[in-house]
Amino acid sequence: xxxxxxxxxxxxxxxxxxxxxxxxxxxxxxxxxxxxxxxxxxxxxxxxxxxxxxxxxxxxxxxxxxxxxxxxxxxxxxxxxxxxxxxxxxxxxxxxxxxxxxxxxxxxxxxxxxxxxxxxxxxxxxxxxxxxxxxxxxxxxxxxxxxxxxxxxxxxxxxxxxxxxxxxxxxxxxxxxxxxxxxxxxxxxxxxxxxxxxxxxxxxxxxxxxxxxxxxxxxxxxxxxxxxxxxxxxxxxxxxxxxxxxxxxxxxxxxxxxxxxxxxxxxxxxxxxxxxxxxxxxxxxxxxxxxxxxxxxxxxxxxxxxxxxxxxxxxxxxxxxxxxxxxxxxxxxxxxxxxxxxxxxxxxxxxxxxxxxxxxx
Numbered sequence: 001x002x003x004x005x006x007x008x009x010x011x012x013x014x015x016x017x018x019x020x021x022x023x024x025x026x027x028x029x030x031x032x033x034x035x036x037x038x039x040x041x042x043x044x045x046x047x048x049x050x051x052x053x054x055x056x057x058x059x060x061x062x063x064x065x066x067x068x069x070x071x072x073x074x075x076x077x078x079x080x081x082x083x084x085x086x087x088x089x090x091x092x093x094x095x096x097x098x099x100x101x102x103x104x105x106x107x108x109x110x111x112x113x114x115x116x117x118x119x120x121x122x123x124x125x126x127x128x129x130x131x132x133x134x135x136x137x138x139x140x141x142x143x144x145x146x147x148x149x150x151x152x153x154x155x156x157x158x159x160x161x162x163x164x165x166x167x168x169x170x171x172x173x174x175x176x177x178x179x180x181x182x183x184x185x186x187x188x189x190x191x192x193x194x195x196x197x198x199x200x201x202x203x204x205x206x207x208x209x210x211x212x213x214x215x216x217x218x219x220x221x222x223x224x225x226x227x228x229x230x231x232x233x234x235x236x237x238x239x240x241x242x243x244x245x246x247x248x249x250x251x252x253x254x255x256x257x258x259x260x261x262x263x264x265x266x267x268x269x270x271x272x273x274x275x276x277x278x279x280x281x282x283x284x285x286x287x288x289x290x291x292x293x294x295x296x297x298x299x300x301x302x303x304x305x306x307x308x309x310x311x312x313x314x315x316x317x318x319x320x321x322x323x324x325x326x327x328x329x330x331x332x333x334x335x336x337x338x339x340x341x342x343x344x345x346x347x348x349x350x351x352x353x354x355x356x357x358x359x360x361x
Contacts, residue, residue, distance in 0.1 A: 005307040013303075015361070017060075033140035035141055035142070056103055140272075147278075148321065191223060192242075309353060318340075
C-alpha cells in the first residue's frame with residue numbers, strides 16, 4: 001500500500017502554508033499539546049539549514065490549533081557550537097531562530113550537557129533500548145523539518161536521519177557511530193594538526209616518533225596517529241582533512257550505522273504521531289554539521305516534500321533529487337555508500353513504506 005507524498009516546486013515556496021495544510025502536516029496536532037518541531041539550527045559558516053522564514057508559518061498554524069510548539073534539537077558529539085545547550089542556543093539565536101522571528105521558544109532536547117536522556121525500549125537487532133533526549137520523549141507529537149542533502153556515512157540525510165540521529169542524546173550518538181572507525185593513510189599526512197583540533201574524542205595526535213609513514217626528511221614534521229579505543233566514528237576527521245588522510249572502512253560499517261539510525265528513529269517515534277517536511281534545497285555533498293567547509297550546493301534547488309510517512313517522504317525526496325540531477329546524485333558524490341539501506345531497513349521494521357503516490361501541488 002502506497003502513501004501520499006506531496007511536492008511543492010522550489011520556485012513556488014511562497015505557497016508553503018497552503019501546501020502544508022494540503023499535505024495534512026497538521027492533522028495530528030492537538031490543542032494544548034506540546035509539539036516538538038525538530039530542526040537543525042545550522043553550524044557557524046554553513047548555509048545548509050532551513051531558514052527561520054520557513055519555520056514561522058509552521059509555528060503559526062500550530063498555534064492556531066492552540067498547540068504549544070517549540071523548536072528543538074540535541075547536542076552533537078563533535079567539537080563545535082552545538083555540543084552543549086548554552087552554545088547551541090547562541091548559534092540558534094545568531095541564525096535567527098528567535099521567539100520574535102519564529103513565534104515559539106527553542107528547547108534543546110537533551111539538556112545542558114547532552115546527557116539529560118530517557119531510554120526507550122525498541123527490542124531490535126542492534127539495540128534493545130535507545131537513548132533519546134528527555135524533553136523530546138516528553139513531547140506529545142512531532143513535526144520534523146529536514147534539510148535533505150548528501151552525507152558521508154549514510155549517503156543522504158533526510159527525515160529518518162533527523163529523527164534517529166537528531167533526537168538522540170550524546171550517549172545515543174556514540175552508540176550509533178562507534179562501529180564506523182575511519183581508516184588512516186598516514187603517508188598523506190602533512191602534520192598540519194587540523195584533524196586533532198576537530199576531534200571531540202581526543203583520539204588523534206601528532207607524533208614524531210618512529211612510524212612507517214615517516215621518511216628521514218619528515219621526522220621533524222611528524223604524522224597523525226589514532227587511538228582507536230577513543231574513536232567514536234563521528235567522521236569529523238574525514239571532512240576536516242584537506243589531504244585525504246582519513247576514510248571510512250568500506251565494509252559493513254556504513255550499513256550498520258544506517259540501520260542503527262533507523263532503530264533510533266523507531267524509538268523516537270514509538271507511540272507518537274508525527275509528520276515530515278523535507279527541504280530539497282542547498283543540496284550539498286556532506287552533512288550540515290561541518291560548518292568550516294562552507295558545504296556549497298552541488299545542484300539546483302528542487303522543492304519541498306511533505307507527508308506523514310518518513311520512509312515515503314525520504315524515498316520521494318531521493319527520487320526527485322536524482323531526477324532533477326539527471327542521474328543518481330548520491331552515487332556520484334559518495335560512490336561507496338548505498339543510501340537505500342536506511343530505506344530498506346526502515347520499511348522492514350515497520351516505520352513506513354517505500355511505495356508512494358506523488359501529489360504535485
